[in-house]
Amino acid sequence: MAERLSSVLRQVTGSSKPIDVIQQQNPDDIVVTLAIRTPLAKGKKGGFKDTLLDGLMLKMLEQALRKSNLDPQLVEDVCVGNVSDAKAAYYSRAAVLAAGFPPTTAASSVNRFCSSGLKAIQDIANQISAGSIDIGLAMGVESMTQGGDRLERPFVDDILNANQHAADCMQPMGQTSENVGKDFDITREVQDRYAAESYRRAEVAQKAGYFDDEIVPIKATIKDPKTGETKEVTLTKDEGPRYGTTYESLSKIKPAFLPHGDRSHAGNSSQVTDGAAAVLLMKRSKAIELGQPIMAKFVGATVAGLAPRIMGIGPSIAIPKLLGKYGLTIDDIDVVELNEAFASMAVYCKDKLNIPWEKMNPRGGAIALGHPLGCTGARQVVTGLSECRRTKKKVLLTSMCIGTGQGMAGLFINEQL
Template identity: 45%
Template sequence: MISRVVQRVSVSSARTLSTRARGRAAILEKHPDDVVITFAKRTAMGRAKKGQLKDVPVDELMHGLFKATLDKTGLDAAAIEDICVGTCHPPSPLYVSRAAALAAGIPAEVPISTVNRLCGSGLQSIRSIATAIESREISLGIAVGVESMSMNPRPTPQVVEAVGANAQAYDCVRPMGWTSEMVAEHYKVPREVQDKYALISHTRAGKAITDGTFADEILPIELRGSILSVDDTVRMGVTAESLASLKPVFPDWGEASTTAGNASGVGDGAALCIMTRRDHAEREGLDIIGKYVASTFVGVEPRYMGIAPIYAIPRILAETGLAQEDIDVWEINEAFASQFAYCVEQLNISMEKINPNGGAIALTHPLGMTGTRQVITGLAQLRRQNAQLLCTSMCVGSGMGGAGIFVNEA
């Protein structure tokens, strides 16, 4: 009995070699207890209120994704030991997530949880499953990110007077558009610069749609008799002139430089990653397409929420012993061009490596899905480039940010 307890403690206290490893060469090594990704796909995304998913609630969306995943992979659903769903605004998210899993044929014995770290919810779900695998609490789990901003738009947060009297507390519940204007005003990011970065996103995404690039990462799902396999969120033919002609959407805040063309789209979608240990994947004959290395979250001044990648990215690089030059592809969320432009220029990362197929300004930003989609999109791009290291990052509502490191092994 004592020996079993000692063994359990020693296993639980150990971190995986991939997480302990520092530096590019060490991180690229393969070890039996690495946390690996065997399947990473997303649904096509839809434009909120107008697109192909506008009437589809999150339970129906997840149900379709779970069923398609089981059909595509042939995974024995009984082998799943835990599911973690990252999502922000659907009511009773645990109930509807559990119901969707059960209806898709996942056994009642498979538990499920939900997490809400706003725009970082998808990355948080990946981190939660990775942590459970690292500690050997489970051998295989699924991390999900989902949001229907059509059916469940952001509610207005309410705090009591005693809490709201604190300036930071008041700022942390202000609208996201207000934080965009505060970043633009305080850090001197003019409308012209915002539109310049927005045009890059729109142009790249338009080309990716035309070339069918996203077919590598989209898992077609059947909903209400139709097969959905292509995003309907990208506006084709955006030009510098069309962006410049747009009126501000927040005329009463800051310098009123945020527009519908230089802010992330509001949309719907779901994504998931199947994760396990390397030795388990090899024993079960599962294809390994990637490896989770590490992730981190930081807090920043709520008023300037959007600048958080400036702090999250250096932290994750320091924790993993990597330099910016080691990263082959960056997926940095474009919540607003104001914050995205400032982060890119402060971090001094080449735009050639960032969001090569466009980002949320063009593609859309279903809040709970984005952190998962970035990993799926980034790994797919690494495969196309025959490259190895991905860094994802995003700002997070209320004044936080996240970042993660992943390896392509396909």
């Protein structure tokens, strides 16, 4: 099917290069006209620790409305990716109305674990492509401070006893990371050296101001846990980067997921984080009609499944599946944003797919920046497009593993060169 699609595209366009095909500009293209995010704050103790999920949604929606310079009457749907709160659909609809959108702007929430933000983008893009709506806003929002464990009980016996894959969906994420490390012989040292580089890149990027054009300042109220006093602060920078982190310092951290293994720990795993991101989408023809800036073209996205016990290697399945649909190879990609849920899976995917390390997470990833679950899929698009603009690169690939054994990948073309 993928080969047939690529063949048809070449016949229609007269081009022999698939990379040229996906960069062509047509009126019906789905384009990004706004891509922004909040700073990423440390869960439980950072700048958003006292901001509830609906409050964080509202802050992001207000900024999206302000920064877009778009009549809110024109936005027909808002889709919010969120993982940790089953009431997210209530919050998203109420926050949309509170932010200044009219009752005619619909809202929903979506949850496919760590890909939820990208799935929200895919949902809005598909609606526009199908003609269901003209303009939509995709968001990813997560308060890991407030969110709890979604598995409050084991699965019913009929599921647990059905087969091993079904039972393995119970495995905690840390255990799956240790499975990847052991199954594919990714040593503690290799993981720690990878993590140290993620921290180094994030430090360099933050000090150089690379994140500044993607982050919108957010005011928040924080409460002193000792005195009970509250004060208002303005968050402008990510709180995750730990300057001066080295392999040597990481090598001293105790394993976090015993007895499952001794290779993953707090320093080479993604951080618990609060944050939000927003991506505004419409057809190219509509953006031109409204005078909206065209930042990028959404090419497509796909999801893939695999054994739940090694869920971390999901991108190694999803990325080839997506590239194959368009006749592309990893050599056609300029920037890769791959979620660093754990160093084990990041190392595996990088090596398995032969991704040049200089292309992958050039500003660091979730190990250094944080991984607000439902936000990450949108956050990586925001960061990746910012990096493409800075370096005058065109093709962005974003991907992440997904709990219970899945992977997702998305493809974008930067048009702000």
